[in-house]
Amino acid sequence: MLKVDGLCVAAGELPLVSDVSFTVGSGERVGLIGESGSGKSLTASAVFGLLPDDVTAAGSVRLDGVAEDLVGASENLLSRLRGSRLAMVFQEPMTALNPSMRVVDQVAEARLIHRTAGDRAAAHRDALRLLEQVRLRDVAELGNAYPHQLSGGQRQRVLLAIALANDPDVLICDEPTTALDVTVQAQLLDLIVKGVKERDASLLFITHDLAVVATVCERVLVMYGGRIVESGLVAEVLTSPKHRYTKGLLDASDLESVDERGRLHAIAGAVPAAGQFPSGCVFRNRCPRADDRCRVQPPWFGEPTAGHACWHPVGGDE
Amino acid sequence: MMVILRRAGIFLLTLAIASIVVFAFMAVLPGDPAQVALGVNATPELLAQTRHAFGIDRPLPVQYLDWIGGLFTGDFGRSYVTGDAIGPQLLDRFEVTLWLVGAATVVAVVVAVPLGTLAAAKHRTASGTVVSGLSQLGAAVPAFLAGIVLVEIFAVSLRILPSGGWTPPDADPVAFLKGLVLPALSLGLVQAAVLTRYVRSAVLDVLGEDYLRTARAKGLRPTRALIRHGLRNAAVPVVTVLGLQLATLLIGAVVVERVFVIPGLGSMLLDAVGGRDLIVVQDVVMVLVAAVLVVNLLVDVLYTVVDPRLRRAR
Numbered sequence: 368m369l370k371v372d373g374l375c376v377a378a379g380e381l382p383l384v385s386d387v388s389f390t391v392g393s394g395e396r397v398g399l400i401g402e403s404g405s406g407k408s409l410t411a412s413a414v415f416g417l418l419p420d421d422v423t424a425a426g427s428v429r430l431d432g433v434a435e436d437l438v439g440a441s442e443n444l445l446s447r448l449r450g451s452r453l454a455m456v457f458q459e460p461m462t463a464l465n466p467s468m469r470v471v472d473q474v475a476e477a478r479l480i481h482r483t484a485g486d487r488a489a490a491h492r493d494a495l496r497l498l499e500q501v502r503l504r505d506v507a508e509l510g511n512a513y514p515h516q517l518s519g520g521q522r523q524r525v526l527l528a529i530a531l532a533n534d535p536d537v538l539i540c541d542e543p544t545t546a547l548d549v550t551v552q553a554q555l556l557d558l559i560v561k562g563v564k565e566r567d568a569s570l571l572f573i574t575h576d577l578a579v580v581a582t583v584c585e586r587v588l589v590m591y592g593g594r595i596v597e598s599g600l601v602a603e604v605l606t607s608p609k610h611r612y613t614k615g616l617l618d619a620s621d622l623e624s625v626d627e628r629g630r631l632h633a634i635a636g637a638v639p640a641a642g643q644f645p646s647g648c649v650f651r652n653r654c655p656r657a658d659d660r661c662r663v664q665p666p667w668f669g670e671p672t673a674g675h676a677c678w679h680p681v682g683g684d685e
Numbered sequence: 686m687m688v689i690l691r692r693a694g695i696f697l698l699t700l701a702i703a704s705i706v707v708f709a710f711m712a713v714l715p716g717d718p719a720q721v722a723l724g725v726n727a728t729p730e731l732l733a734q735t736r737h738a739f740g741i742d743r744p745l746p747v748q749y750l751d752w753i754g755g756l757f758t759g760d761f762g763r764s765y766v767t768g769d770a771i772g773p774q775l776l777d778r779f780e781v782t783l784w785l786v787g788a789a790t791v792v793a794v795v796v797a798v799p800l801g802t803l804a805a806a807k808h809r810t811a812s813g814t815v816v817s818g819l820s821q822l823g824a825a826v827p828a829f830l831a832g833i834v835l836v837e838i839f840a841v842s843l844r845i846l847p848s849g850g851w852t853p854p855d856a857d858p859v860a861f862l863k864g865l866v867l868p869a870l871s872l873g874l875v876q877a878a879v880l881t882r883y884v885r886s887a888v889l890d891v892l893g894e895d896y897l898r899t900a901r902a903k904g905l906r907p908t909r910a911l912i913r914h915g916l917r918n919a920a921v922p923v924v925t926v927l928g929l930q931l932a933t934l935l936i937g938a939v940v941v942e943r944v945f946v947i948p949g950l951g952s953m954l955l956d957a958v959g960g961r962d963l964i965v966v967q968d969v970v971m972v973l974v975a976a977v978l979v980v981n982l983l984v985d986v987l988y989t990v991v992d993p994r995l996r997r998a999r
Contacts, residue, residue: 417901420809442906447857450904457902465914466990476913477903513993542931 368393369414369537374426374438376418376593381642383422384593385599389636390672391537394430396563396570398601400577400616403587404638407573408458408591411541415455415572416445431538447563451481454535456559458542460523470525471510474498477532497528514557520551523542524558531562531678539561539571544579556583575637577620581605586672588614592639592649599673609668609680612650688996690987694980703974704756708749711967718765721961739765739964756971766962774953775968781851782949785872785942786934788865793880793930794872798916800877802883805892806911808885817885823878828937832871832944839867849946851921868945872937876930883926887919894918920991928984932977 369391376384384406391397397484399407413424416437430452433442449455457463464473474494475487484490498506501524514522523530523543530538540559544552559605560583563570572583580587580601587604589612597610608614618624618632626632636653639645648665649658665676676684719735720727727735736742740751755762761771800816807813840848846867852860891897892915901908939951946952950969957965989995 415902417898446901446904446906448904449902455902457895457898463899465896465900465918466994468914480904515994526899530901549852649990 368395368431369571370427370429371410371414372427372429374410374413374424376406376413376422376424378422378641382593383641384413387426387590387593387595388671389588390596391569391571393536393569393588394563395566396560396572396584398580399571399573399590400575400580400587401590402575402616402638405590407575407590408541409593410453410590411539411571411573415449415539416440417449417454417455421461422497432536433582450477450535451483451533452536453539454533454537455541455681456523456526456529456530456543457538458545460519460526460543460546463526464522466514467508468513470512470514470517471495471498472505473508474528474532475524477529481533483533492530493532497532498525500531500562501525502530502554503528520547520555523547523555527555527558527562531566534566535568537569537571539573541573542575545574552579553582559583569679577605577616582652589616592644593641594676595651596650596677597675598614603673607682609675609683610650610677611654611656611679611681612677613675614681615653648676688989691980692985693894696978700978703978704753705749707743707971707974708752708966711963712745712748714963716961716963717830718961718963722765747840752967761968762964764962764965766960766965771968772967773835775950775972778948778950778953779972781947782935782938782942782951784865785868785938785947785949786852786931788869789876789934789938790927790931790990792869793876794927796874796877797880801881802888802911802916804885805888806908808889814874816881820878820881820885823875824882826878828872828875828877829944831875831941832868832941835867835871836944851945851947864945864947868941868947870940871944872934873946875937877954880923880926880930884919887922888915890922890940891915891919917991921988924987928980931980935973935976959986974984 371390372386374387375382375522387406387410389397398412401407405545409418409422412418412427414437418424420518424438430448431435433444433448433452437445437448461677462588464470471491471494474497475490478484478493479487484493495510498510503509503521503524509517509521514525515660516556517525524654526621527543538559543559544555547555557571559572560660562568570583572580575582584601587598587601589604589610597604597608597613605617608617612634615634619634620644621632624632634653635655639652645652646664647662648654648657654661658679665678668680669677670676687920717736718739719732720742723731723735733742740748743751752762759772761775763769792919800820804813804820805818808817836848839846847864848867850864852864854861888911892911897915899908900914905913916989931969938949939954941947942951943955950973954966954969956962957969
């Protein structure tokens with residue numbers, strides 16, 4: 368459904384995302400995980416064709432049924448795809464709705480823009496139905512409210528309703544639950560999975576939370592330093608990681624194991640600033656297993672959909 | 686509703702305080718209106734008689750209450766110089782000034798909103814920079830200078846518009862409009878330059894908002910997204926500045942009315958100051974102060990129309 372090939376994103380001369388390739392099959396749910404600054408959100412924005420002004424993308428992003436490459440496509444084409452075939456839910460629900468427009472009108476607008484509703488009255492009815500689908504109660508009253516009268520969880524549901532309004536083929540979610548309470552988070556994740564399943568839509572789900580990936584996704588891509596360092600089925604990657612970075616992430620998420628000093632595991636050091644990543648393997652300055660060989664960029668080992676880019680994979684040459 | 690009622694209360698209180706300040710200023714000004722009216726050779730008896738006729742021999746609080754009570758019933762007192770009732774003339778003059786300030790405001794908004802939006806949307810390109818530069822330049826030009834230049838071009842060289850004078854709208858609408866163009870432009874363009882800068886920064890702020898990204902994500906093109914979702918939210922700071930600018934416009938009108946020989950409040954004020962007709966000065970200043978306060982009240986009401994978040998009564 369979605370095929371990303373050799374995607375590079377750069378701010379001027381500064382590379383932010385390098386040579387990212389992956390596919391998302393029809394109806395497949397793929398997670399994209401990594402720490403802040405690993406380039407996950409930029410990758411998603413580049414796929415969606417909505418990068419910040421001074422950031423440019425190169426490479427290829429293909430969507431089934433669209434003859435042109437989405438990278439470098441006209442605003443005209445992208446506007447037609449956005450909100451109809453490609454939809455996106457962003458991280459911050461508190462500020463993502465227009466404060467001076469009634470909630471129901473903001474949902475109805477999504478139906479009107481792409482002429483999927485016959486007229487205003489039909490769009491309004493559709494909007495109420497969509498709000499019901501994301502399990503909001505008293506939609507007639509709630510729809511007439513303004514965003515400031517809704518909670519964060521309610522707002523994110525409204526944004527999900529907007530994203531699903533035209534039954535997209537691909538839904539991209541960029542940390543949609545990060546700003547929400549844990550209790551609200553689980554309900555929203557359910558709604559997202561239900562929403563894409565009902566529409567047989569593909570999902571690209573960005574998060575830094577491994578537990579969320581395990582709940583929502585079938586396959587996972589691990590990103591670090593603007594590159595995909597490992598990919599595979601969620602069950603395999605999360606139980607027997609190959610890349611040292613993935614291993615570090617999993618150890619850091621394990622709240623039951625501690626090191627010899629009785630502290631939780633952590634990955635040494637911090638994510639470098641963009642452009643400060645080492646040459647060769649991007650993880651080598653934080654990796655306990657790094658040696659001279661890692662000065663050379665590791666190739667991709669394994670299948671395109673399941674493999675890693677590490678010279679010394681876990682359970683490998685040791 | 687509560688917000689508006691509370692705001693109206695504040696308005697009335699401010700008006701009352703303003704009236705005391707205006708009255709006190711006039712009272713402490715040096716110069717005896719009776720002396721001015723009668724000349725230096727007037728006898729003490731005649732002076733006392735005139736002071737009594739003007740009512741200025743009474744204690745100040747009594748004078749104040751008499752004046753303010755009169756205002757409530759539409760009685761603005763009588764001119765020290767001509768002896769005529771001030772009310773009717775003040776009303777005529779106020780109407781003229783309202784036309785001028787209103788037209789100037791329309792000029793300012795019609796010029797500033799599209800230009801400021803353009804400057805923000807294209808802030809990285811040449812056209813955006815040119816608009817920003819021009820607005821900076823325009824903001825530095827005083828209204829009377831703009832007036833003189835406009836007269837030079839359109840009245841003296843091209844001869845397509847009158848260089849001054851005033852025709853009431855009901856007498857000859859075409860002549861009225863022709864006479865209004867140059868003064869409204871000279872008063873409005875300078876304000877437009879200032880307002881453009883505020884519109885630009887308000888729109889720039891809105892362009893960075895998440896909800897504009899949501900609008901794009903729905904499939905709206907950049908321009909449509911900005912118009913449908915951006916402009917209304919950018920309006921709050923712009924309305925604030927517009928309200929403040931109206932006060933500047935009223936003061937600017939005083940000068941521009943002089944340049945274009947327009948019989949408005951401004952020229953009435955200048956004449957009254959020249960003739961030491963203190964009661965007229967007092968009335969005109971009070972009307973101007975009231976006008977500014979009314980504008981501020983309207984701005985507050987407008988806020989709640991524009992931004993639903995401000996509608997809650999607290």
